[in-house]
Structure formats: structure tokens, C-alpha cells
Amino acid sequence: MSSFGTIVRILRPRADILGLLLVELIVGIIIIEKRSYTEIDWIAYMQEVEGFLKGDWNYLNLKGDTGPLVYPAGFVYIYSALYYITDLGKNIKLGQQIFLGLYLLNLFTVLNIYKRIKNHTGILAMVLCCLSYRVHSIFLLRLFNDPIAITFMHLSIWLMIKNKWALAIIVYSIALSVKMNILLYLPGVLLLLNWSKNYRLMVLALLYIIVFQIIIAIPFLSVNPSGYLVRAFDFGRKFEMKWSVNMQFLPLDIFLSSKFHLLLLVSHVGCLIWFLISKASDGNTIKERLQSLNLPSSVKEFISPKNQNKTLDSFTIVFTLFTINLIGITFARSLHYQFYSWYFYSLPFFVCLGTKTHVKLACFIGIESVFIAYPPHPTFSYFLHMFHLYLLSRTFLAVKKLTPYPHKTD
Template sequence: MTPPAPLRLLNHARALATGQHALSALIPPALLLLDALLCALVIRTVPYTEIDWAAYMQQVAQIAAGERDYTAVKGGTGPLVYPAAHVHVYTALYHLTKGGRDVRAAQWVFAGVYLAGLAVVMACYWRAKVPPYVFPLLVFSKRLHSIFVLRCFNDGVAVLFLWLAIFFFQRRSWAVGALMYTWGLGIKMSLLLVLPAVGIVLLLGSGLATSLRLAAMMGLVQVLIAVPFLAHNPGGYLGRAFELSRQFLFEWTVNWRFVGEDVFLSRGFALGLLGLHVAVLVGFVTTRWLRPARKPLSQLVVPLVFGRSPFTQQEQRRISRDTSPGFITTTILSANAIGLLFARSLHYQFYAYLAWATPFLLWRSGVHPVLQYVLWGVQEWAWNVYPSTPVSSGVVVGVQALTVAVVWRGAREEWGAQESRAKRRGGKAVIE
């Protein structure tokens, strides 16, 4: 008996949303095209908002004029506080936009950066077998469009290279992925938050010897891009580009406003967040990220201290195989989520690091699709409240904490061995 038409339609929609329909593969490119039109509409109809662009251009103009002392470079918002890759990127933009005067041209460039990033994110999602129903959450963020095409923040460029790193790691192009990551880190030091996960992914996926060579390459790249500034004032460059003790004003914080200004500015609060960050990272490292090694931490640390691989060649091949696209994406994005949860101050542009990561983590946690959409919507609302309030900041922290908790609990299988998963399914392990 043929099912009624409404039921057939519902079955087709379910198959399309879960990736079981022949047309499911068309959803990502269709959404990408839709977002391209949306970006054009935003640029043409929404007034540009000046925040940091003019300061970036003032700083780059001084460097273009011959200044090489980082401590002497300043703009309307203060001193230059980003690494050298930021300077190289915005120097190119400086020349493309007539010294920064053609802001509309910059907006079109950043629309291209946004769409390139979105395409890479979609490719990473597809490689990790994320179902199509999650993809709409990637394109409907008001705040994310604002960060890219209305304000031209450097966070958008850094995020592009973070996702390019994930893209190449998923395809086992370890050297290219490491190069993408270190270039993104050279744009903004926020990418330091995922460095522990990147190190573990490289160790498990490529082995100790290769991962050490790649770590050296990443360090060398940071030196080479900064040579003009290191040669003039190395201490000044390192102090400004990678200033870990930088203080943010309470009035601009998006996340911890609900604790009050006195607590926010206190040293005890900063140390408490740092301690929690370290503790949660250690928890993820020991109970999740290192699970493909199938060895206790002591058997891993001791050989590494003496510069030896803790794995035999046969073990390394198995572990590398288990370092799947899903494992890589889950590990790096969970490290990012942990770091942002315990950051003392997030500004609005930091949403660039969350907007494309949260849908993946919520899906990977296994929570119901309706709850995934609800949590995404609540997070989006909170990041669009300006200025932030105790309620909105509490929601920002609450959703982020819940995301970290559910992905730790719900993605246990992603961090396990493929043989174990296959055994539970009653089949052979699938090599991705």
C-alpha cells in the first residue's frame, strides 16, 4: 500500500535532512550561494561600522613608511598588538584599498574571505559526516556577517586559516595543515587556544619524528615573518605581538559581565579561570584526546620526555588510522571551546571562533536536533545583545559550558578506537 502523500513528503524531507537522499549533497552549495547573495545584500544596504579598520590602516601606514619598532606603531585604538602575519595581510589590504580609504572594496574582500571560510567549513563538516540539517546553522548568524563584512576584523582571517588547517589535517596533509595553522596564529594569538589539540593531532596522526619537524617548521615560520621587527627590537615585538598579560576593559566584555566589575578585574578571578582552563584541558587530554593511543598517560609521557616515540611502528600505523577526520575536528574544536569558555574577556569579534564550531560540537555531542537549534539560537541572541548585560553574558557562558560538557560526554565514541566501534557494530573497522 502506497503511503499517503504527506507521509511520503515527510519521509523525503527526513532523508534529505539526514543525508540519505540523492539531493542531500546539493544542500551545502545551495546554502553557500544563498549566503553569497546575503553578503552582497548586507554590503549594499547596511551601513559600514567603523571600529578597528582605520586603526589597522594607520598602523600599517607607519610600517609601510619604514617603522620597524613594534612599540612605536600606534593607531586610533592604541598600539599594534598582533603578530607579523596580521601586518602582512593588512599591508596587502592597504594597497588594495587605496591606503584604506576605499572601505567598500575592503568589505568585498572580506565577503570573499567569509565565503571562502564557509566553503572550507562545509567541506570539513561533510568530511566528518555531519548531516545536512546542521548546515543551515552555518549561514544565518547576524553577528558573524557583521564581524566579516561590516567591520573587517582580523579574527575573520585567522578563523579562515584555522579551518584550512582542519581541512588539510583531515586529508592527512600534515605539513600544509601545520603551515595554515601557524599562519593563522601569526595573524592573531587567539589560535594559541587550540595549540594543545593541534600538537596531539600531529603526534597521533603523523608520529613523533614528523610532529617535531612540523613544530620546528611552525616556529621557524613565526620567526621568518617577523624578521624585520625581530632584527630591530625583538623584545618589543614579542611583548606586543604575544602579550599574554593584556588587560581588557570591563565595559566591552561579552562573557563575564554578570560577575561584576570588582570580581572581573581581580587577580583571584583571573587565576581561578586559568586554573579551571588547565584542569578541564587535562581532563580532556587524559580521558578523550589520547584515547586512540590506548595507553595510560605514564606510558606516553616518560618516552616523550626522553625524546623517544611511545609507539611501535605497528602501533603508530593503527593510531594514525584512528586519527580520523571526525576525531581531528572534534579534538581541535573542543580545545577551542574550552579556551573560550575560560577566557576572562571575550569581545564581539571573538564570536568568529564560535559561530562555525558550535553547530559541529552540538551535533557531535548527540543532543537532539531540536535542542541543537535551540542552543544555537540562544547563543546567537546573546552575542547580538549590545551592550552586553548580566543576563546575556550569563547565557554566553552557560551555553559555552553546556557545549563543553555535552561534547565531553556525548562524543566519547569519536575519541575511541575504530576497532572498538566496529566491534560494537559487529563489522570491520572502516578506514577514513
């Protein structure tokens, strides 16, 4: 009885999470059994890693039916494992079952994150995490690499909340090695690390992330380093407009224009700076800081190592990372259907934070509808930007300032 009582005491605080996971397990099994699998990139993934497994380590030679390999080395290793586990990629049903396990692991992590900030978002946010038709499809019926990358990213966020920064940076590095979009979180990761530790350790963490990417890519760098860098971290990659969910209202020449891409980049960086100045402060106004110090005190805090080993509260971590990622999404050059998994699990946070929840819930439904609609439509693309900007603006209004060093932790 005592053992049973111990189990009950352990499970009771997580009853809501376990209940949602049980429902999602049943739903996932039904989806795999009743819905038809749609082939998009799985065969191409298998063809790409097959070349590697046969001994060709020149990244420029690795390609599949949909084009060349354009992901970092971590992707190659993970899908090489899946290649063998799924009988050289032929057992797709087993692959779907593995991705169901991945879906549940990701959901378990996300729900635990929301559990830590439930005083700010409530139970509704946790329920909304389970209500995406498109995300179920991305995980279970498409087998994209995006869910793998974002699962590692969410695990990294959870480790930050647990104040396990060294392990969090390792897991973040793994996520980045699967897909380059994880770079969208990097400004927030470094900012939080600076607040929790100091700027010197922040710089060391950045160096570690770079070194980690180099080490796992050694087989490819030893053969053709420029080929690897061009393909795995291609910042100038051209996307096909027909798959762009967010840019269908643009003329093709503007969509492909380097000047337009530069404008998006400048807007992205400008918004990140705005976030740092307006949210990441010590509570004094910028005018007061300029008058008294001739420098923003956030900059002074950044270069001062005296505040270190501080435990950040969960809300500071989640708000910073989710908001900075949404800024990146808002100014993304192109969002494909699978990219929805990059930020879907942060949408409940923006919906439930602050006031006007019913309006933001309408945005949530609107974004989901845009990603369900096929093919992408110009009008839907326009509204997708409106939804993003509204959620971003309401979030900025909901939180006037973030305190780098909270007086109390949760």
C-alpha cells in the same frame, strides 16, 4: 556532452554546498549594499600598517586611533596588502567585497569539513553555519582581522582531514601569525599530530611553528625584539570590561584581578588534561592502565614512535579541535563581539552531535542572541557561560572515547 557529464558528476556531490554558497553570495551582496558599514578598527588597522610601510619597524611605535598594534607580523603583511588594494584604506566598499570573498572561502571550507562528518551531524549542521546575523556583521560590516585568522585555521583543519599534515602546519602557522587566539587550538593540533605521526614529529612541528613566527617577524625583531614580543604576544594584556560579552556579571576589581586570571588558566589547563585522560585513550580504563603499566597508556602511546603515518578519521580531527577550542572559549578572560567568529562555526557540531538536539539548538539561538545584544548585559553574560558549559558537557557525554588509531577511515 561527455564534458558536460563530467562537470555534472563533479558538481553533484557538492550541490548542497554550492547551493548554500550561492544563497550566501546573494545575501552578502545585499548586506554590503543595503546595510551601513560600521567603523570600529579598520582605520586603526590602516594607521598601524602605514607606520610600517613608511619604514618604522619598531613595534612600540606602531599604533592607531584605538591604541597600539597588538597583533603578530602576519597581520601587518596582510593588512599592508589590503592598504594598497583599497587605495590606502579609503575604498572601504572594495574592502567589504574582499571580505565577502573571504567569507565565502571560509564557508566553503567549513561546509566541506561538515560534509566529511555528515554521518555524525547531518545536513542541519551545514545549514546552521549560514544563520548567524553577528558573523555576517563581523565579516562584512566590520572588517576585523579575526575572520582572516579563523579562515586560515579552518583551511588547516581541512588539510588535516586530507592527511596533508606538513601543509596543515604551515597554514596553522599563518593563522597564528594573524591573531594569537589560534593558540587555543595548539594542544589539539599537537595531539592529533602525535596520533597521526609520532611524538618526535610532533615536537618538530612545534619547533617549526615557533621558527615560522620568528622568521616572519625578523624586520621587527631586528629593531626591537622585546617590543615586538610584548605587543604581538602579550599574554598579560588587559581588556576593557565594557566590551566583555562574557564577564559583565563580575565586579570590575575581580575582572582585572591577576588571581582571577590565574584561576581561569588553571581551570583551562585542568579541563584540557581531563579531555586527554577521558577521551584520548585506547579503550582501557585508567584504573586498568595504572594497574598493568603504572602509567596511563595514552602517555605510553605518546612517547612511542612505533605507531606512525596513521590516517585519522575526520570525526576524530574535528571533535578534538572543536572541543579543545570550546574549552578555551569557556575559560576565556574576555570575549569581545568579534571573538564570536573564533568558535561560531563549531557550534553546529555541538548542536547536532548526539541527542537532545532541540535543547542544544536553544543554546545555539541563545549564544547568537547574547552576541547580537548591545551593549553587553550581566544576565546575558551569565547565560552565555551556562550555554557553553551545557554544550561542552553534552559533547563529553556523546563521545565516551576517542580512538587514536581508527580501524577505518572515511
